[in-house]
Amino acid sequence: MQHRYLQLPIPPVSSLPTSEGSPVDKACLRLGSRHLYTICQGAGVMSPPSQQQQTAYFQKQISLPSSKRGCHVMTREVLRQLPELKDFEIGLANFFIMHTSASLTLNENASSDVPLDLADDLERIVxxxxxxxxxxxxxxxxxxxxxxxLMGASLTIPVSQGRLAMGTWQGIYLNEHRNYGGSRRLMVTIQGQKR
Known part of the structure; x- marks a missing residue:
């Protein structure tokens, strides 16, 4: 598996110098989107200040073991395959399942009845x-x-101090909707500031 890090400079939007009173400049600063920064530069926002925050990107594909039809808490398995998470002080982690007959959700991880009841409900609904x-x-x-x-193909979870910032009773679920789905692949993308 290949791991990729990419460092991109992202200046604090409030500190961007602007040209005199351009309405486009003011709109760009108000929106504060790092994606709009390049567009705003062309509309009169001058070069960014010398001190810049750095955002790191990390991406990795992980595999979840073959599971029987139903809902399965996979938090431990996901974290076992993602030691790189500890490198991030703050950010967002996106988990995307690369299949059309399984899904991801966030739900209670304490009671063993919850995955069973959730699976039963899905069978009744569909x-x-x-x-x-x-x-x-x-x-x-x-x-x-x-x-x-219905359940969704991705989850985005905040990252704080090298950990997923989930609630006490929350866990990552793999919902296997086929009788024989096989191993399932997740693409994990983390965006944030390194520790």
């Missing part, structure tokens, strides 16, 4: 039926796609 048009890959496939869309 049962297997023979009237689906897409039946090429089995009866469980189209319901899996629907559940994946």
């Amino acid at each position: 049962p297997e039926r023979r009237d689906y048009r897409h039946l090429d890959e089995g009866m469980d496939d189209m319901p899996a796609h629907t559940k994946s869309s």
